[in-house]
Amino acid sequence: MPIFSYLAIPRKGAKETLCADLASLAHCRILPADNHEVIVLITDTPDETTEEALQESLKNLQSLQSLNLAFGADEN
Amino acid sequence: MKIKGKKEVTMKLDRRRFIQCAAASSAIATAGALFPGISFANWPKLTGNSGLVSWQKAPCRFCGTGCGVLVGVADGRAVAVKGDPNCSVNKGLCCMKGYHSVQALYGSDRLTKAKVRRNGKMVEVPIQEALDIVAEKLKETRDKHGKDSVAIYGSGQWTIPDGYVASKLFKGCLGTNNVEANARLCMSSAVTGFMTSFGIDEPMGCYEDIDHANVFITWGNNMAEMHPVLFSRMLANLKRRTNVQIIDFATRLTRTSQAADKSILFKPQTDLAVANAICHEIIANGWVNWNFVNEHVSFHKGKTNIGYGTEDHFAFTDQAETIDFEEYKTFLADYTPEKVERISGVSAQDIKYMAALYGDPSVKVTSYWCMGMNQHTRGTWINNLVYNIHLLVGKISTPGNSPFSLTGQPSACGTVREVGTLTHALPHGTVMNEHDRQMAAEIWDVPVENIDPKPTYHTVEMFRALDRGDIKFIWIQVTNPMVTMPNLKRYRDGALKDDRFLVVSDVYPTPTTDVADVILPAAMWIEQEGMFGNSERRTQHFAQILDPPGEAMSDTWQIIEVAKRLGFEKQFPWSQEDYIEKIWEEYRRFHAGPKHEMAPYSVLNERSGVQWPFVDGKETRWRFNPKYDPACTNGKDFDFYGHKDNRAWIWARPYEPAAESPDSEYPFWLNTGRVIEHWHTGTMTRRIPVLHNAVPSSYVELHPEDAAELGVVNGEKVKIISRRGEIIIPAQINGRGVPPRGMVFVPFFDESYLINELTLDAFCPISKQPDYKKCAVRLEKA
Numbered sequence: 047m048p049i050f051s052y053l054a055i056p057r058k059g060a061k062e063t064l065c066a067d068l069a070s071l072a073h074c075r076i077l078p079a080d081n082h083e084v085i086v087l088i089t090d091t092p093d094e095t096t097e098e099a100l101q102e103s104l105k106n107l108q109s110l111q112s113l114n115l116a117f118g119a120d121e122n
Numbered sequence: 123m124k125i126k127g128k129k130e131v132t133m134k135l136d137r138r139r140f141i142q143c144a145a146a147s148s149a150i151a152t153a154g155a156l157f158p159g160i161s162f163a164n165w166p167k168l169t170g171n172s173g174l175v176s177w178q179k180a181p182c183r184f185c186g187t188g189c190g191v192l193v194g195v196a197d198g199r200a201v202a203v204k205g206d207p208n209c210s211v212n213k214g215l216c217c218m219k220g221y222h223s224v225q226a227l228y229g230s231d232r233l234t235k236a237k238v239r240r241n242g243k244m245v246e247v248p249i250q251e252a253l254d255i256v257a258e259k260l261k262e263t264r265d266k267h268g269k270d271s272v273a274i275y276g277s278g279q280w281t282i283p284d285g286y287v288a289s290k291l292f293k294g295c296l297g298t299n300n301v302e303a304n305a306r307l308c309m310s311s312a313v314t315g316f317m318t319s320f321g322i323d324e325p326m327g328c329y330e331d332i333d334h335a336n337v338f339i340t341w342g343n344n345m346a347e348m349h350p351v352l353f354s355r356m357l358a359n360l361k362r363r364t365n366v367q368i369i370d371f372a373t374r375l376t377r378t379s380q381a382a383d384k385s386i387l388f389k390p391q392t393d394l395a396v397a398n399a400i401c402h403e404i405i406a407n408g409w410v411n412w413n414f415v416n417e418h419v420s421f422h423k424g425k426t427n428i429g430y431g432t433e434d435h436f437a438f439t440d441q442a443e444t445i446d447f448e449e450y451k452t453f454l455a456d457y458t459p460e461k462v463e464r465i466s467g468v469s470a471q472d473i474k475y476m477a478a479l480y481g482d483p484s485v486k487v488t489s490y491w492c493m494g495m496n497q498h499t500r501g502t503w504i505n506n507l508v509y510n511i512h513l514l515v516g517k518i519s520t521p522g523n524s525p526f527s528l529t530g531q532p533s534a535c536g537t538v539r540e541v542g543t544l545t546h547a548l549p550h551g552t553v554m555n556e557h558d559r560q561m562a563a564e565i566w567d568v569p570v571e572n573i574d575p576k577p578t579y580h581t582v583e584m585f586r587a588l589d590r591g592d593i594k595f596i597w598i599q600v601t602n603p604m605v606t607m608p609n610l611k612r613y614r615d616g617a618l619k620d621d622r623f624l625v626v627s628d629v630y631p632t633p634t635t636d637v638a639d640v641i642l643p644a645a646m647w648i649e650q651e652g653m654f655g656n657s658e659r660r661t662q663h664f665a666q667i668l669d670p671p672g673e674a675m676s677d678t679w680q681i682i683e684v685a686k687r688l689g690f691e692k693q694f695p696w697s698q699e700d701y702i703e704k705i706w707e708e709y710r711r712f713h714a715g716p717k718h719e720m721a722p723y724s725v726l727n728e729r730s731g732v733q734w735p736f737v738d739g740k741e742t743r744w745r746f747n748p749k750y751d752p753a754c755t756n757g758k759d760f761d762f763y764g765h766k767d768n769r770a771w772i773w774a775r776p777y778e779p780a781a782e783s784p785d786s787e788y789p790f791w792l793n794t795g796r797v798i799e800h801w802h803t804g805t806m807t808r809r810i811p812v813l814h815n816a817v818p819s820s821y822v823e824l825h826p827e828d829a830a831e832l833g834v835v836n837g838e839k840v841k842i843i844s845r846r847g848e849i850i851i852p853a854q855i856n857g858r859g860v861p862p863r864g865m866v867f868v869p870f871f872d873e874s875y876l877i878n879e880l881t882l883d884a885f886c887p888i889s890k891q892p893d894y895k896k897c898a899v900r901l902e903k904a
Binding site for chain 1: 138141142144145146148149150151152153156157159160161162163812
C-alpha cells in the first residue's frame with residue numbers, strides 16, 4: 047500500500063494537458079504550481095499490482111516529460 | 123482536546139491521510155528548494171477539502187530569520203506546514219527545514235518522562251519528583267558552596283518567557299549572575315559591535331532593505347544555506363531589478379558564491395585588514411560623506427594586542443580613547459590595498475572594487491554577516507570595521523543602506539539580547555549599573571542587594587568553572603553544549619566529575635543528556651505558548667497549538683516549579699492558565715519608552731510578529747532615522763542616540779592574527795559550520811527522515827588538490843588531528859562547498875563526529891565569543 051509524491055514536469059506547453067491526464071488517473075491527486083511548469087503528484091495505491099499498473103500508465107503519458115520522486119512510504 | 127487560544131474542531135485524520143499530507147509537504151519542500159519562489163496556492167484547498175485540518179500561526183522553530191509559518195493540525199497532531207503569506211519576513215515562503223519542521227515533534231525517542239541518575243543508571247521518575255530533586259540539590263549546593271556555585275545555561279532557542287524567568291530566579295532571587303546562553307557562542311560579538319559603535323544593541327535596518335539595496339555584500343556569510351529565505355528574497359530582487367548584484371566575500375566557496383555575481387576569497391582572519399583597506403580607499407578617493415561624518419560620527423581607538431582568552435580566568439577591559447579624523451587616517455596608512463593584498467590574498471583590484479561600491483553615492487549597499495564575523499577572536503573589531511565603512515559613506519539607517527548582523531537562532535535577539543540572559547546583563551541594561559539594578563529589583567519585587575553588581579562567568583569560563591569545581595550545579599535548557607563547546611573534551615570531562623550535578627531539560631536524548639544527573643522532558647515549540655525575537659527586532663508570539671507528550675513541560679514552567687519550591691512564590695505567582703501573558707506584561711515594563719517599547723500581548727497575539735520600538739501603535743523599521751524612529755529627538759536627519767555624544771563611533775581597530783594559525787606541524791586551517799538541511803547539532807533535524815536522508819552524516823570538505831596529495835577520493839576516510847584531539851571522517855571533494863588549498867571544513871551537526879574536540883576555546887576578549895572558524899590541524903589518510 048505505497049504512497050508516493052513526485053514533482054511532475056510537463057513537456058513544453060503541456061502543463062494543462064498533463065494536469066488533466068494525471069487527474070483522470072485513479073489513485074492520483076495533483077497540485078499544480080501557480081508560477082512554474084511543475085505539478086506535485088501524490089499517488090496512493092492499495093496494492094503492488096495496482097501500483098505497477100499506475101506506473102505503466104504514467105510512463106505512457108505523452109504530456110509528461112519527467113517524474114521526480116520526492117517521498118515514498120509503504121505501509122506493508 | 124482543548125488548547126488555549128485555539129478553536130475546538132472536530133478532527134478526524136486516518137494514518138493514510140496523514141502520510142499523504144506528509145508526501146505532499148515533502149514534494150512542495152523539494153519544489154521550493156529547486157525553484158525558489160514557487161507557489162502552490164491550491165495547497166490549502168487540497169487539504170481544506172477534507173475539512174479536517176485547522177491552521178494556526180507560529181514563527182519557525184529554526185534559524186534567526188523568523189519566518190512565519192502556518193501549522194496544520196488534525197486529530198491533535200501537526201500534519202502540515204506552509205509559509206504564512208501574512209508574515210512580511212518570508213511572504214509565504216519557507217525553506218526545507220521550515221516545511222518539515224513539524225516532523226521534528228514526532229521522533230520515536232522523544233523524551234516524555236523525567237529521569238534521575240541512581241547508582242549510575244538513569245531511572246524514570248514522575249516529573250514532580252524530579253523537580254523536587256532539582257530544587258533540593260540547587261538549595262543544598264548553594265547553602266554549602268555559596269551562591270555562585272549554581273548556574274543556568276540556556277539558549278537562543280529559549281522562548282522570551284523561558285529566559286525571563288531564568289534571569290529573574292537566578293539573578294533576582296538567588297543572587298548569582300551565573301546566567302548564560304548559547305547565543306554567547308553565536309552572536310555576542312554582534313552585541314559588543316553594536317554597543318561599541320552605536321551604544322545600543324540590535325540592527326538599525328530590517329529585511330525590507332533587501333527590496334531597496336543595489337548591492338549585497340555577504341561577509342563570511344553563506345546565506346544561501348544559513349538564511350535561505352532571505353537569500354531567496356535577494357535572488358528575487360536580482361532577477362526582478364536590473365541594478366542589483368551580490369558580492370560574496372568569504373573564506374571558502376559555497377552555494378552563496380555560486381549564486382553571487384562575484385566571489386572574493388580572503389585568508390582567514392584577514393577580513394580585518396580588508397575592511398580597513400576599504401576605508402583607506404574610500405578616504406583616498408574622496409568618497410567620504412562629509413556632511414554625514416561631520417554631523418553624526420566621532421572617532422575612537424581602543425587597546426591592541428588584546429589576547430585570545432585561552433587561559434582560565436582571562437580578563438580584559440577595553441578602554442576607548444577619542445581620536446580625530448587625521449589620526450584615524452594615519453592609522454589607515456598601513457592598510458593600502460597593495461599591502462593588504464599580501465596579508466589577505468585579496469587582490470588590490472578587488473579591494474578597490476568593493477570600496478568603489480561602498481563609495482558610489484548612487485548605489486545602496488547592504489552588508490550581511492553572521493557566524494563568520496561573530497565567531498572570530500576579533501569579532502567585536504570586525505563588526506566595528508564594517509560599521510566604519512557604512513558610516514564613512516553615510517550608508518546606514520535608510521532603506522537599502524544597512525550593515526546587518528544576522529542571527530542564527532530563533533530568539534537569540536528576543537531572549538538573550540533583549541531579556542539579557544548573559545552574565546553581565548539584565549532585561550534593561552547591566553548588573554554593573556545601579557539604576558538598572560534598582561529597576562530590576564522593583565519590577566521583580568526583590569531587595570536590590572540581591573542583584574550582584576559584578577558579572578561572573580561568560581559561557582567558556584562557566585564551563586571552565588564547572589571543570590574546576592567553582593560551579594557544582596548547572597541547569598542546561600534547550601541546548602546541547604556537549605556537542606557545541608569548543609575544546610570539547612575538557613568540558614565533557616569536567617561535567618562528568620563526581621561532585622558536579624547537571625540538570626538537562628530537552629526534547630530528545632543528546633550527548634548532553636548523557637552526562638546529566640536529572641533529565642527533564644521539555645515541551646517543544648508549539649506544544650507551549652511563547653515568543654521569539656528574530657534578527658530584525660521582530661517579536662513573534664505563538665499559541666500553544668498541541669499538547670506536549672507524556673509529562674513534558676515548558677521550560678518556563680519547569681523554572682517556575684523550582685522557584686516555588688525554593689520559596690519564591692511571591693515572585694512567581696502565576697497560574698498555568700495565563701502565565702505567558704502575565705510574564706510578558708511584566709517583562710515589557712523593562713523596555714518602556716520610545717527606544718525599545720514592546721507591543722502589548724494582545725497585539726502580539728493577533729499579528730505575525732511586531733517590530734520594536736512599537737510606539738503609538740506603529741512599528742519601527744529603520745532606527746536612528748527620524749522619518750521612521752520615534753526615539754529621534756535631535757531635530758537632525760539622523761540621531762544616533764545610543765552614545766552620550768549622540769554620534770556613531772568609528773573605531774581604529776588593527777589586523778591581528780588568529781589565536782592559532784597553520785604551521786609546519788599543523789598545516790591546515792580547520793573551519794566548522796552548518797548545512798542547510800540540519801539545525802545546529804541535528805537533535806531535531808536528524809529525526810526528520812527527509813532531512814536526515816539528504817545529509818545523513820558529517821564529512822570533511824577538502825580542496826581537490828589537497829585531496830589528491832593526500833591520496834583520498836570522495837567518501838574515503840580522513841583523520842583530522844589538532845593539538846586537542848582527532849577524528850576520522852569521510853572526505854567530500856567538490857561537494858556543495860569547496861575550501862581553498864590549506865583549509866578543511868567540517869559541519870558540526872553530527873554527534874557521531876564531534877569536531878569540537880579539535881576546535882580551540884579562544885575567544886574575542888571583548889565579546890567572549892569563541893572562534894569556531896580558525897584553528898590549525900593536520901590530515902592523514904585513515
